[in-house]
Amino acid sequence: MRTAVLAAAVTELATTGYAALTVEGVAQRAGVHKTTIYRNWKDSDSLVSDALAGHFDSDIPIPDTGSVDDDLRALARSLVATLTTQAGRALITTVLADAVGHPRLAELKQAVFDDRFRRAEPVVTRAVERGELPPDTDPSEFLKALAAPVFFRLVLTGEPVDETTADRAAQVALAAARAGVLSAA
Amino acid sequence: MRTAVLAAAVTELATTGYAALTVEGVAQRAGVHKTTIYRNWKDSDSLVSDALAGHFDSDIPIPDTGSVDDDLRALARSLVATLTTQAGRALITTVLADAVGHPRLAELKQAVFDDRFRRAEPVVTRAVERGELPPDTDPSEFLKALAAPVFFRLVLTGEPVDETTADRAAQVALAAARAGVLSAA
Numbered sequence: 001m002r003t004a005v006l007a008a009a010v011t012e013l014a015t016t017g018y019a020a021l022t023v024e025g026v027a028q029r030a031g032v033h034k035t036t037i038y039r040n041w042k043d044s045d046s047l048v049s050d051a052l053a054g055h056f057d058s059d060i061p062i063p064d065t066g067s068v069d070d071d072l073r074a075l076a077r078s079l080v081a082t083l084t085t086q087a088g089r090a091l092i093t094t095v096l097a098d099a100v101g102h103p104r105l106a107e108l109k110q111a112v113f114d115d116r117f118r119r120a121e122p123v124v125t126r127a128v129e130r131g132e133l134p135p136d137t138d139p140s141e142f143l144k145a146l147a148a149p150v151f152f153r154l155v156l157t158g159e160p161v162d163e164t165t166a167d168r169a170a171q172v173a174l175a176a177a178r179a180g181v182l183s184a185a
Numbered sequence: 186m187r188t189a190v191l192a193a194a195v196t197e198l199a200t201t202g203y204a205a206l207t208v209e210g211v212a213q214r215a216g217v218h219k220t221t222i223y224r225n226w227k228d229s230d231s232l233v234s235d236a237l238a239g240h241f242d243s244d245i246p247i248p249d250t251g252s253v254d255d256d257l258r259a260l261a262r263s264l265v266a267t268l269t270t271q272a273g274r275a276l277i278t279t280v281l282a283d284a285v286g287h288p289r290l291a292e293l294k295q296a297v298f299d300d301r302f303r304r305a306e307p308v309v310t311r312a313v314e315r316g317e318l319p320p321d322t323d324p325s326e327f328l329k330a331l332a333a334p335v336f337f338r339l340v341l342t343g344e345p346v347d348e349t350t351a352d353r354a355a356q357v358a359l360a361a362a363r364a365g366v367l368s369a370a
Contacts, residue, residue, distance in 0.1 A: 020363070032222075071355040094285065097282040097283075100278045109343070113342045146321045147337065148337035151337055152329060153339075155281065155341070156281075156298065156332075158294070158295045175364035176356070176360045178364070179363070179364070
């Protein structure tokens with residue numbers, strides 16, 4: 001039930017937008033009664049928050065290959081894969097557009113990003129332990145350096161985003177970290 | 186007249202949005218008659234296009250300090266300065282949000298970005314000529330690596346964007362270029 005409701009919430013968000021999203025609409029799409037949703041989520045915002053977090057968590061698993069180059073490439077490729085499906089692109093563009101006029105959605109979006117980056121930090125700390133990255137590498141800065149070029153193309157320039165974009169983003173983050181410019185302030 | 190009209194168009198775009206923007210509204214804000222505008226621009230889209238291009242051109246001049254490190258820092262700091270004024274932030278968030286539902290604005294936005302990056306390319310080619318960057322550095326990739334972290338914070342994570350962000354973005358782009366990962370494909 002939980003999975004169906006969260007998937008329905010992601011689809012509702014991407015198609016009808018944040019302002020028009022209702023617990024009733026999500027319930028109908030998921031084929032459950034709205035009281036079922038209210039038993040598990042206190043309002044549509046907590047539903048949206050869980051739906052976004054779950055979407056990015058399941059689509060971008062945390063790799064642990066034993067090599068930071070391979071881990072980063074896998075992370076970047078997962079990010080590209082989830083953002084370039086029709087549904088993924090609709091989700092991110094709708095959330096960004098709606099966040100402009102809806103401060104609560106902007107907060108939710110930022111919390112989801114923060115959480116997602118925090119959960120990927122072991123990729124960086126393991127690399128530091130293996131001696132692959134400088135000890136003072138800032139995990140958050142490093143992961144943002146990885147994600148930034150992908151989102152920049154998708155949202156700002158509108159250029160194609162593919163595995164070449166992912167691999168280059170990984171190389172840029174690694175080069176910057178190894179040059180010591182992604183260290184903690 | 187031209188300057189006043191373009192400034193009025195930027196303000197209209199940031200405050201009323203793309204869908205509600207009219208030549209009449211821009212004329213009123215600029216204190217000119219709308220026929221004056223129609224003598225110089227064929228429609229509101231060409232006005233918006235010129236207004237966006239002019240805004241970014243004047244706010245982000247192309248530096249030529251003789252050092253790629255200094256040029257990049259200046260470029261990144263100008264970008265941060267223009268995006269973090271109240272008007273600049275309103276402009277970019279409105280344009281991004283409106284571009285989702287308006288393909289014509291999305292095209293205009295991409296053309297303005299392309300043009301802006303192309304006009305900054307001498308910063309990179311001069312650095313290559315001075316031997317500061319590898320000869321096969323791709324100017325467009327390099328400039329996007331510079332801009333991506335700034336926009337990523339501003340639009341995606343909503344984190345503060347300041348001179349530290351700008352300086353770090355410059356360092357990341359330089360480290361990546363010097364490691365040879367921003368070369369032409």
